[in-house]
Amino acid sequence: MRIHIGGDHAAYELQRALVAHLTDGGHDVVDHGPADYDAQDDYPVYVLRAAEAVAADEGSLGVVLGGSGNGEQIAANKVRGIRAALAWSAELASLAREHNNAQVVSIGARFTATDVAKEIVDTFVSTEFTDEARHSRRLGMVTAYESTGDLPALPESGVS
Numbered sequence: 072m073r074i075h076i077g078g079d080h081a082a083y084e085l086q087r088a089l090v091a092h093l094t095d096g097g098h099d100v101v102d103h104g105p106a107d108y109d110a111q112d113d114y115p116v117y118v119l120r121a122a123e124a125v126a127a128d129e130g131s132l133g134v135v136l137g138g139s140g141n142g143e144q145i146a147a148n149k150v151r152g153i154r155a156a157l158a159w160s161a162e163l164a165s166l167a168r169e170h171n172n173a174q175v176v177s178i179g180a181r182f183t184a185t186d187v188a189k190e191i192v193d194t195f196v197s198t199e200f201t202d203e204a205r206h207s208r209r210l211g212m213v214t215a216y217e218s219t220g221d222l223p224a225l226p227e228s229g230v231s
Contacts, residue, residue: 072098072099072130072131072132072196073098073099073100073101073128073130073131073132074093074098074099074100074101074131074132074133074134074192074196075101075103075121075122075124075125075128075131075132075133075134076089076090076093076100076101076102076103076121076133076134076135076136077102077103077104077114077117077118077119077120077121077122077133077134077135077136078104078105078114078117078118078135078136078137078143078180079105079112079113079114079117079118079136079137079138079143080105080108080109080110080111080112081136081137081138081180081181082136082137082138082178082179082180083105083108084180085136085178085180085183085185085188086102086136086180088185088188088189089134089136089188089189089192090102092189092192093134093192093196096193098196101121101124103117103118103120103121103124104116104117104120105117114135114137114142114143114146115142115146118135118137118143118146118147119146119147119149119150121133121134121135121147121175122135122146122147122149122150122153122155122175123150125150125153125174125175126150126151126152126153126174131174132174132175132176132195132196133147133153133155133174133175133176134175134176134177134178134192134195135147135155135175135176135177135178136177136178136179136180137177137179137180138179138180138181139179139181139182140157140158140159140177140178140179140180140182140183141157141177141179143155143177144156144157144175144177147175147177151217153174153175154171154172154173154174154175154210154213155173155174155175155176155177156171156173156175156176156177157176157177157178157179158176158177158178158191158195159178159179159182159183159187159191160187160191161187161190161191161193161194162194163191164176164191164192164194164195164198165194165195165198167195168195168198168199168200169198169199169200169201169206170201170206171206171210172200172206172210173195176191176192176195178191178192
């Protein structure tokens with residue numbers, strides 16, 4: 072599987088470890104940077120490129136990395152059609168794929184040990200979307216909102 076990865080200085084060492092791990096696992100890894108450690112780099116430079124590559128490369132997945140993973144997840148979610156999920160455990164990575172059909176996982180290097188990060192990406196890459204009606208319906212609502220800005224209809228018993 073092709074996996075696009077991007078991060079920043081706070082996750083530089085973890086990114087190097089994950090690129091090697093995923094490559095050793097037989098994946099086609101596209102590293103969007105940074106190529107060198109620079110304490111002043113900015114995560115959007117690399118994360119947005121990785122997320123855009125996932126959006127343009129059907130069937131691929133992405134990994135974005137930073138200190139907390141929060142800004143990286145937010146940036147990746149700004150790319151049209153991308154669903155990025157912050158995960159700090161394999162269970163969260165699995166649910167992001169199964170229920171939300173996330174194409175990008177975000178990991179905070181300052182809060183995630185390397186062995187746990189490897190487990191997160193392995194789980195994320197190996198887990199499929201369930202395509203259950205309730206999950207597809209919910210994703211359809213989000214996709215429609217992105218396109219039109221219209222809120223989903225409230226249920227008959229709902230509150231306005």
